[in-house]
Amino acid sequence: MLExxxxxxxxxxxxxxIAGGMVMMTSLLxxxxxxxxxxxxxxxxxxxxVSPHQRFSVKFYLVAVLFVLFDxxxxxxxxxxxxxxxxxxxxxxxxxxxxxxxxxxxLYVWKRGGLDWE
Amino acid sequence: MWVDxxxxxxxxxxxxxxxxxxxxxxxxxxxxxQSALMQDRIGANRADIMGFTVLGLFHIIADALKMFTKExxxxxxxxxxxxxxxxxxxxxxxLITFAVIPFGGQYTLFDKEVNLVISDLxxxxxxxxxxxxxxxxxxxxxxxxxxxxxSLLGSMRTASQMISYEVSMGLTIIGILMVYGSMxxxxxxxxxxxxxxxxxxxxxxxxxxxLTASIAENKRIPFDAPEAESxxxxxxxxxxxxxxxxxxxxxxxxxxxTIGAIMTILFLGAWHIPFxxxxxxxxxxxxxxxxxxxxxxxxIHVGVFFGKVVFFxxxxxxxRWTLPRFRYDQIMKLxxxxxxxxxxxxxxxxxxxxxxxx
Numbered sequence: 001m002l003e004x005x006x007x008x009x010x011x012x013x014x015x016x017x018i019a020g021g022m023v024m025m026t027s028l029l030x031x032x033x034x035x036x037x038x039x040x041x042x043x044x045x046x047x048x049x050v051s052p053h054q055r056f057s058v059k060f061y062l063v064a065v066l067f068v069l070f071d072x073x074x075x076x077x078x079x080x081x082x083x084x085x086x087x088x089x090x091x092x093x094x095x096x097x098x099x100x101x102x103x104x105x106x107l108y109v110w111k112r113g114g115l116d117w118e
Numbered sequence: 119m120w121v122d123x124x125x126x127x128x129x130x131x132x133x134x135x136x137x138x139x140x141x142x143x144x145x146x147x148x149x150x151x152q153s154a155l156m157q158d159r160i161g162a163n164r165a166d167i168m169g170f171t172v173l174g175l176f177h178i179i180a181d182a183l184k185m186f187t188k189e190x191x192x193x194x195x196x197x198x199x200x201x202x203x204x205x206x207x208x209x210x211x212x213l214i215t216f217a218v219i220p221f222g223g224q225y226t227l228f229d230k231e232v233n234l235v236i237s238d239l240x241x242x243x244x245x246x247x248x249x250x251x252x253x254x255x256x257x258x259x260x261x262x263x264x265x266x267x268x269s270l271l272g273s274m275r276t277a278s279q280m281i282s283y284e285v286s287m288g289l290t291i292i293g294i295l296m297v298y299g300s301m302x303x304x305x306x307x308x309x310x311x312x313x314x315x316x317x318x319x320x321x322x323x324x325x326x327x328x329l330t331a332s333i334a335e336n337k338r339i340p341f342d343a344p345e346a347e348s349x350x351x352x353x354x355x356x357x358x359x360x361x362x363x364x365x366x367x368x369x370x371x372x373x374x375x376t377i378g379a380i381m382t383i384l385f386l387g388a389w390h391i392p393f394x395x396x397x398x399x400x401x402x403x404x405x406x407x408x409x410x411x412x413x414x415x416x417x418i419h420v421g422v423f424f425g426k427v428v429f430f431x432x433x434x435x436x437x438r439w440t441l442p443r444f445r446y447d448q449i450m451k452l453x454x455x456x457x458x459x460x461x462x463x464x465x466x467x468x469x470x471x472x473x474x475x476x
Contacts, residue, residue, distance in 0.1 A: 005237055015134075016210055018209075019213070026362060039194040052266060067281040067282065067285060078292070085296075115455055117447035117450050
């Protein structure tokens with residue numbers, strides 16, 4: 001069972017080696033000439049006006065929460081889809097109910113304006 | 119045992135050679151040449167060796183040399199460790215999703231069954247989604263650790279866009295799984311030996327929605343709000359230089375290849391030629407002996423597979439240079455309000471049709 005993953009594991013190690021090697025190479029080969037003006041974060045020629053580490057729009061959190069909800073529900077579809085032919089009519093009606101509940105949830109979020117970006 | 123390990127290593131090296139060694143560098147050139155062609159310019163043709171330009175192909179070497187020798191720059195106030203790690207986190211998932219993607223069928227070489235896939239997992243398609251979504255961390259950390267307003271804005275947009283389209287992408291693919299009844303990519307590929315079983319005929323809407331969602335997932339134009347040059351300088355990689363900057367691009371180009379490969383496996387008949395079964399091809403090359411015929415068949419299949427992948431890359435390039443960038447609210451609207459309900463409807467209609475035909 002687990003030896004199926006052996007190839008992927010070897011590939012992961014080699015990919016880490018390639019990516020790590022690239023970062024090593026570029027920091028070793030490049031020149032190092034540092035002075036204060038250059039080390040400033042880029043802001044189109046100005047000094048940084050505000051720090052980036054402050055509050056940002058709550059919309060991004062909302063999308064993350066919706067993602068967790070809907071992605072977990074999407075995962076339920078995978079085993080059902082594989083077994084669909086064996087489950088037949090029973091499986092279809094069960095999933096129809098599930099999709100209806102999911103649809104009501106989506107409609108609720110939609111009507112509450114959770115999907116709008118003004 | 120040792121033979122299996124050597125075969126696995128050869129396959130891995132082949133995949134790395136073709137993605138990192140061939141597609142990633144060549145696509146940087148193709149992208150510029152394609153834009154030049156579509157905008158009626160001459161395009162990349164300046165780099166030369168002794169006066170030879172070879173259609174500007176030496177630009178690849180020039181780019182590589184430049185990226186290696188540029189200063190590796192980390193701005194003040196940036197988190198040095200995370201800033202260095204994030205290109206690795208972005209590139210590694212792009213490299214290893216190819217582990218479960220078959221680039222050919224099964225062949226008998228020297229009395230040994232060779233399966234042209236690195237890890238033939240039962241949950242192949244889930245593995246692709248699971249690993250590909252890990253790249254989101256790389257992009258978010260890149261923007262957050264740079265201590266730059268543009269980077270942070272870019273990475274917030276990236277996070278929202280990638281996770282939104284992950285939901286849609288997962289749901290658009292359910293229809294094709296219902297039709298084939300398997301998540302094993304080698305099995306899905308083998309079914310499509312019959313031309314009329316190709317996914318594009320069975321799931322035309324699934325095909326279009328999956329193509330849209332996967333381009334959005336890869337953040338390419340028209341969905342490139344996260345990097346949007348004219349708004350955010352360069353988005354999450356504003357503060358990156360040298361090869362670290364190049365690694366984000368490399369990840370994007372390799373993901374283009376991966377998307378092309380998945381589309382080929384699911385929708386365009388994998389490594390098969392229409393109306394030509396493997397058995398027919400084998401009988402044509404029978405005079406070469408079993409191994410010889412199998413080797414020829416393998417070469418044909420791998421060639422056909424990468425030919426189809428190149429077609430999908432070309433399609434993505436055409437889309438990239440044809441459409442303008444969508445507004446951010448339009449992108450989110452397309453993902454949540456159009457593709458998501460449509461893919462749910464697609465699942466239900468597919469179910470009805472399968473039951474009716476039963």
